[in-house]
Amino acid sequence: MTRVFDEDLQAQFGTRAIHAGQRPDMLSGAIMTPIYTTSTYVQEGLGKNKGYEYARGKNPTREALERNVAALEGGTHGFAFSSGMGCTDSIMKLFKSGDHIVCGESMYGGTFRLFDKILKNFGLTFSYIDSRDPQRVADACRPTTVAIIMETPTNPLMRLTDLAAVGQIAKRANALYIVDNTFASPYFQRPFEHGADIVYHSSTKYLNGHSDMIGGIAIVRDDALAERMQFILNSSGAVPGAFDAWLVLRGTKTLHLRMPRHDENGRKIAAWLAEKIGHENVIYPGLSSHPQHELAKRQMTGFGGMISILCGTKDKAARVLSRVRVFSLAESLGGVESLISHPASMTHASVPVDRRNELGIRDDLVRLSCGVEDVGDLIADLEHAFG
Numbered sequence: 001m002t003r004v005f006d007e008d009l010q011a012q013f014g015t016r017a018i019h020a021g022q023r024p025d026m027l028s029g030a031i032m033t034p035i036y037t038t039s040t041y042v043q044e045g046l047g048k049n050k051g052y053e054y055a056r057g058k059n060p061t062r063e064a065l066e067r068n069v070a071a072l073e074g075g076t077h078g079f080a081f082s083s084g085m086g087c088t089d090s091i092m093k094l095f096k097s098g099d100h101i102v103c104g105e106s107m108y109g110g111t112f113r114l115f116d117k118i119l120k121n122f123g124l125t126f127s128y129i130d131s132r133d134p135q136r137v138a139d140a141c142r143p144t145t146v147a148i149i150m151e152t153p154t155n156p157l158m159r160l161t162d163l164a165a166v167g168q169i170a171k172r173a174n175a176l177y178i179v180d181n182t183f184a185s186p187y188f189q190r191p192f193e194h195g196a197d198i199v200y201h202s203s204t205k206y207l208n209g210h211s212d213m214i215g216g217i218a219i220v221r222d223d224a225l226a227e228r229m230q231f232i233l234n235s236s237g238a239v240p241g242a243f244d245a246w247l248v249l250r251g252t253k254t255l256h257l258r259m260p261r262h263d264e265n266g267r268k269i270a271a272w273l274a275e276k277i278g279h280e281n282v283i284y285p286g287l288s289s290h291p292q293h294e295l296a297k298r299q300m301t302g303f304g305g306m307i308s309i310l311c312g313t314k315d316k317a318a319r320v321l322s323r324v325r326v327f328s329l330a331e332s333l334g335g336v337e338s339l340i341s342h343p344a345s346m347t348h349a350s351v352p353v354d355r356r357n358e359l360g361i362r363d364d365l366v367r368l369s370c371g372v373e374d375v376g377d378l379i380a381d382l383e384h385a386f387g
């Protein structure tokens, strides 16, 4: 099990991003963490090794990443996985048949699919709650509730959960408080400061930032919980290869440089869109018209680059999607390049249509992941698309 280097926690965010978890290579002094492409480690004798036995359990490149992101989140232990879904699946193995879990009703479609189509069959029960109202989360807790899982802001509706209020509810319910921090990244939101027990990410997104791998990572700050997570990681084995771990590690070195630009572009594009098509059609926590703008200002230090847009009709949405040139029509988010997507038929196609309609994932909804290009070019692209 890999613990964060305590001295890394003394540094500020940008310094942690670049250095945390990484020390010059013992053999050569290489400043960049080597990519340890090995499945096993030669042992000096029976029971005598350098702390590494078999790479499913531990790999030095992966360890550097785990320490790095743990430091960025202000946690103590990181556990890297081969995808965000692999990470969620492994976290859920903390629980057993009969356990009840409260989660936000508006969440990434793949997470809902995992819970509703797979984990339900193993005896876990889920309550999907409109967590914009913390009282509803409290009301949903039962004696069998073992965890509260929140994603904030949510994909794609940009709904927020009051992290501190739900943290108190989780404490009272004696339930693990698990937060998907993918959309905000640790640069803009620090769930541990609001009582989270586990913070996790699809590292495919902002942590990597360059759309060149798939990964997930969970962070904890309690040693006993860390032991359980390491046991699951090693037993279930949904670990990333060393190269993918290294790609995320390279990405996090610039997280503190990329996020302000995503945020600046997001704010400018949201403001421009609100002028163009009306505030009521632009869903962005940074707009004062967002119903949870005050909460966003309280618990996030920036709003990021994710914007959802109501185009009016599915045909209008299709027209916008077909007319962009700088934004690319693609799933995923959080990379340096701007993407545009249609959640109802792409990222949230696995959510049944009735449920999508109930939640508000309408057919005319389009989602933008604003990259870090020159904002004038992005706005010109949207001007053409909406023209």
Ligand SMILES: Cc1ncc(COP(=O)(O)O)c(C=O)c1O
Pocket (backbone or CB within 6 Å): 083, 084, 085, 086, 108, 110, 111, 151, 155, 180, 182, 183, 201, 202, 203, 204, 214, 215, 216, 332, 347
């Ligand atoms: C908020 C959120 N959590 C989890 C995931 C799943 O991550 P991955 O695609 O890396 O498996 C995604 C993917 O889009 C996501 O948006």
